[in-house]
Amino acid sequence: MATASVYQVQTSPLSEAQECLLQVVDGDEEPVAAAVAESGLKFRIRDLRKVSDAGVSILNGINADIPKGMIVGIIGPSGSGKSTVLRSLNRLWEPPKGTVFLDGRDILDIDVLSLRRKVGMLFQLPALFEGTVADNIRFGPQLKGQKLTDSEVYKLLTLADLDSSFYNKNGNELSVGQAQRVALARTLANDPEVLLLDEPTSALDPISTQNIEDCIVKLKKKGMTVMMVSHSIKQIQRIADVVCLLVNGEIVEILSPDKLSEAKHPMALRFLELSS
Numbered sequence: 001m002a003t004a005s006v007y008q009v010q011t012s013p014l015s016e017a018q019e020c021l022l023q024v025v026d027g028d029e030e031p032v033a034a035a036v037a038e039s040g041l042k043f044r045i046r047d048l049r050k051v052s053d054a055g056v057s058i059l060n061g062i063n064a065d066i067p068k069g070m071i072v073g074i075i076g077p078s079g080s081g082k083s084t085v086l087r088s089l090n091r092l093w094e095p096p097k098g099t100v101f102l103d104g105r106d107i108l109d110i111d112v113l114s115l116r117r118k119v120g121m122l123f124q125l126p127a128l129f130e131g132t133v134a135d136n137i138r139f140g141p142q143l144k145g146q147k148l149t150d151s152e153v154y155k156l157l158t159l160a161d162l163d164s165s166f167y168n169k170n171g172n173e174l175s176v177g178q179a180q181r182v183a184l185a186r187t188l189a190n191d192p193e194v195l196l197l198d199e200p201t202s203a204l205d206p207i208s209t210q211n212i213e214d215c216i217v218k219l220k221k222k223g224m225t226v227m228m229v230s231h232s233i234k235q236i237q238r239i240a241d242v243v244c245l246l247v248n249g250e251i252v253e254i255l256s257p258d259k260l261s262e263a264k265h266p267m268a269l270r271f272l273e274l275s276s
């Protein structure tokens with residue numbers, strides 16, 4: 001039954017990686033199947049390739065269907081292309097070859113600023129603008145000529161698990177963990193549909209990490225699609241619905257987070273062994 005629902009949203013031949021995803025969905029991941037069936041795909045990535053200026057292959061043909069409302073963990077050895085995949089999805093790096101569809105539209109046909117509003121991104125280290133937390137949160141909407149009310153700013157603070165006392169604080173008075181949550185609130189002010197998270201907690205202590213993870217899970221429950229690069233296998237197991245293993249610019253496996261030990265690719269296995 002689950003398989004039938006999943007196949008309904010597949011309109012083209014499946015790559016090996018997508019077959020893996022379907023196997024996960026078809027197995028004991030009923031909620032995942034339901035999510036795919038009900039809400040379809042957010043991203044459809046086809047043959048995404050990137051070669052550096054020096055002629056080195058960075059991405060070697062990424063194919064993936066990313067369902068709406070899921071947390072997709074991306075793991076893999078350093079230099080395997082994880083950040084490059086994320087940056088290609090909101091055109092921080094132009095995808096030079098291949099196609100990325102967002103809600104069925106080629107991202108090259110979407111105005112880049114609108115794309116980056118829809119597809120927000122957080123990095124390892126938050127970079128706040130000068131001014132108060134409220135100034136930072138208001139920044140994106142202001143660019144569109146929209147002024148957020150105080151209550152809208154407070155609501156965004158709450159979403160990012162920050163209390164109202166942060167409203168007037170200056171960016172440079174914050175810890176890295178607090179600044180990361182402000183960066184999250186600032187991203188959410190643009191009302192994104194997707195969050196790309198590039199190791200967003202790697203510089204944070206366990207409590208700040210948990211705060212950010214709680215926010216991510218809450219956002220997913222509200223329908224947000226999240227793609228998160230992390231070097232922490234435990235983190236991926238805590239919050240991801242599905243995990244992509246990237247090796248040498250290719251997705252070599254897609255697995256359920258509780259079945260990472262069943263990875264078959266030797267590089268993936270070694271990476272998992274060393275990480276656990």
Ligand SMILES: Nc1ncnc2c1ncn2[C@@H]1O[C@H](COP(=O)(O)OP(=O)(O)OP(=O)(O)O)[C@@H](O)[C@H]1O
Pocket residue numbers: 052053058076077078079080081082083084085
């Ligand atoms: N601006 C750039 N110009 C040329 N090559 C780059 C550039 N940025 C990254 N690369 C190369 O692309 C490859 C993939 O880099 P990327 O940052 O995507 O890997 P990653 O898997 O995210 O690594 P890490 O886990 O260390 O962050 C690496 O070999 C890197 O040296």
